[in-house]
Amino acid sequence: MQAIVELKDAVKIVDNGSDEQKVILNNVSLDIFEGDFVTVLGGNGAGKSTLFNAIAGNLVLTSGQVFIMGENVTKKTPEERAKYISRVFQDPKMGTAPRMTVAENLAVSRLRGEKRGLQLRNLSKYKDEFLKLTSRIGNGLENHLDTPTGNLSGGQRQALSLLMATSKRPNLLLLDEHTAALDPKTSNSLMELTDEIIKNDKLTSLMITHHMDDALKYGNRLLVMKDGQIIQDLDSNQKSKLSIQDFYEIFE
């Protein structure tokens, strides 16, 4: 099976401000395979975002290597890795351009890597496609194709970010606590949409979450991080036998 991401002995050491060094990624080796939907759990400061940053290139490793689709990207910038990766962040403001309309934002993501200027003028030709796409979500986004995204609710904006991140099938989708800023009901419906898109499009995805129930319910694999290390790597079978109580014990 093709490994989409391989981390080999990844180490990140930082200065913690008082002439001391801190290991924030501690010799992590990890293979993510095609079709994996991996949930990532861990307490505050466990190293979850550091792991994502090491994969996406926002952090230069002290030692070790990162491969994406078999290419050694260890020394590549985030921009160079962007051809493989889409990322959705916690903050609804991060994924969309606020003054552009929903349709314009979708067009930009749809035309990523193509000659945009010319084709953005023909926005109307994509309207039917965008209408169909946004109708899937069930939160009224389809009625707002001409609304600037800055005027949308947080839930609508995160759903739009997710659609944009997945409209051109990425090799790897990174979900960085993308439901954390939403109320429980909106968070649940965004999680259902996320799961549906990942299954339908057979995406490979990593998702950081603080919701233990989501980590149990979704995905085929669960990583638990602590002190910059992966302390558990559980498959569906092992995951299905775990209770919330077991999780508390793992963390302790």
Ligand SMILES: Nc1ncnc2c1ncn2[C@@H]1O[C@H](COP(=O)(O)OP(=O)(O)OP(=O)(O)O)[C@@H](O)[C@H]1O
């Ligand atoms: N550039 C940096 N310089 C110094 N310390 C850093 C840097 N980046 C991260 N850290 C530290 O590394 C540790 C891991 O941080 P990280 O953001 O990966 O944790 P996390 O698991 O994502 O936590 P949270 O759930 O709170 O977002 C923390 O102690 C953090 O303060």
